[in-house]
Structures are given as structure tokens and as C-alpha cells.
Amino acid sequence: MTYLWLKAGHIIFVIFWMAGLFMLPRYFVYHQEAPAGSEEEAQWLDRERKLLKIILMPSIIVVWVLGLALAYTLNLWGSGWFHAKLGLVLLLSGYHGYLAAYHKKLARGERALTGKQLRLFNEVPGVVATLVVILVIVRPF
Ligand code: HEM
Incomplete structure (x- = not known):
């Protein structure tokens, strides 16, 4: 029972996290189409900050906490697919970190990409x- 609630919570927050990860670079594209220093640019900075603070930051924390709780409950530390999943999720977390850093750059007026x-x-x-979904569902190794 605990396992099923953990898994439901995990998947719900994975959806929120992924939605944020899809939206933020899209915001950056529109942001960079606005003239530097304009009112429109200020609005994009505000939207990006809110997305990072209200959606992305809480979601990544809950996904990690519930994911690790599931791994602990099921004792998955020896499974190959789980190691591969962890590697990919670390990559995704690094991507999240890069987006947060890119937002700070934009706030300083730097448009690196x-x-x-x-x-x-x-x-x-x-x-x-x-x-990741193929790894958790198919478990090829
Ligand atoms: C952040 C670190 C993460 C950890 C530590 C983690 C760990 C886990 C664990 C241990 C399970 C239970 C597997 C089982 O029921 O046998 C699980 C389920 C699942 N995870 Fe994650 N996960 C993480 C992130 C993600 C991400 C980013 C995604 C999708 C992009 C994802 C998608 C899923 C799905 C779809 C399931 C359900 C699989 C099933 O039906 O059994 N997880 N996760």
C-alpha cells in the first residue's frame, strides 16, 4: 500500500517536473525575441523566475525523495536498469541546473545561446x- 502511494506521488511530480523542463527553454526562446531592457523582457524574467521557484524546484525535490524512497522500499540498489535510470536522471537534474543558471545569465543581460x-x-x-520510461517499464537489463 505504501509502495503504491509512493509510486503515485512519484509519477505525479515527475509530470510536474517534466512539464517545467519543457516549458522553461521555450520561455527562453520567446524571452530572447524581446528587445533587451524592454518591459516585455522584464515580464519573461518574472515568468521564468516563478516557473523555477513554484514548479521546478519543489518538483525535483519531491521526485528525488519519493524515487529514493521507492528504491529503498524495493531494495533496487543491485539492479542494472536502476543504475542506468539514476545516471539519466542525474543528467536531467544537471539540465535543470543549467536552465536555472541560464535564467540568471539572462537576468544579467547575457544571451549565450x-x-x-x-x-x-x-x-x-x-x-x-x-x-527513463523504457528503463523502468521494460527493464531490459
Ligand atoms: C529523480 C530520481 C528518480 C529516482 C530515484 C527514481 C526511482 C524510481 C523507483 C525506485 C521506482 C519504482 C520502480 C518499481 O516500481 O519497480 C520508480 C518508478 C517510476 N519512475 Fe522513477 N525515479 C526518478 C525519476 C524519474 C523520472 C525523471 C521519471 C520520468 C521521466 C521517472 C519515471 C518513473 C515511472 C514511469 C515509474 C513507474 C514504473 C512502474 O510502473 O513500475 N522517474 N522510480
Whole structure:
């Protein structure tokens, strides 16, 4: 019973986290289309800050806590698929960290990536999430 509640909570917060990870680079694309120093740019900075603070930060914490609680409950530390999943989720957490840093750069007026690069970068969470779901459901190794 505890296991099922942990798993439900885990998946709910995975959805919130992934939604935020898909939205933020998209915000960056629109942000960078606004003229530097404009009122529109200030609005994008505010939206990005809220997304990071209200959605992304709480979600990543809950996903990790519930995911590790599940691993502890099921004693998965020796499973190959679980190690691979952890590696991919660490990558996703690093991606999250990069987005937070990129938001700070934008706030300082630095636009390090082009719109095209940001659009390409936006594909990362989709690819990683696909691999993670295959690992947890199919468990190929
Ligand atoms: C943040 C670190 C994470 C940890 C430590 C973790 C760990 C776990 C564990 C131990 C389970 C239970 C597996 C089982 O029922 O046998 C699980 C289930 C699941 N996880 Fe994660 N997870 C994490 C992040 C993610 C992410 C980012 C995704 C998707 C992108 C994800 C998708 C899922 C899904 C779909 C299930 C349900 C699998 C099933 O039906 O059994 N997890 N997770």
C-alpha cells in the first residue's frame, strides 16, 4: 500500500517536473525575441523566475525523495536498469541546473545561446524521459 502511494506521488511530480523542463527553454526562446531592457523582457524574467521557484524546484525535490524512497522500499540498489535510470536522471537534474543558471545569465543581460540552439536544447528532456520510461517499464537489463 505504501509502495503504491509512493509510486503515485512519484509519477505525479515527475509530470510536474517534466512539464517545467519543457516549458522553461521555450520561455527562453520567446524571452530572447524581446528587445533587451524592454518591459516585455522584464515580464519573461518574472515568468521564468516563478516557473523555477513554484514548479521546478519543489518538483525535483519531491521526485528525488519519493524515487529514493521507492528504491529503498524495493531494495533496487543491485539492479542494472536502476543504475542506468539514476545516471539519466542525474543528467536531467544537471539540465535543470543549467536552465536555472541560464535564467540568471539572462537576468544579467547575457544571451549565450541563439534561438535555434535553445530550440534544439529543448529536445533533451523528451529524449531522456523516453529512455527513463523504457528503463523502468521494460527493464531490459
Ligand atoms: C529523480 C530520481 C528518480 C529516482 C530515484 C527514481 C526511482 C524510481 C523507483 C525506485 C521506482 C519504482 C520502480 C518499481 O516500481 O519497480 C520508480 C518508478 C517510476 N519512475 Fe522513477 N525515479 C526518478 C525519476 C524519474 C523520472 C525523471 C521519471 C520520468 C521521466 C521517472 C519515471 C518513473 C515511472 C514511469 C515509474 C513507474 C514504473 C512502474 O510502473 O513500475 N522517474 N522510480
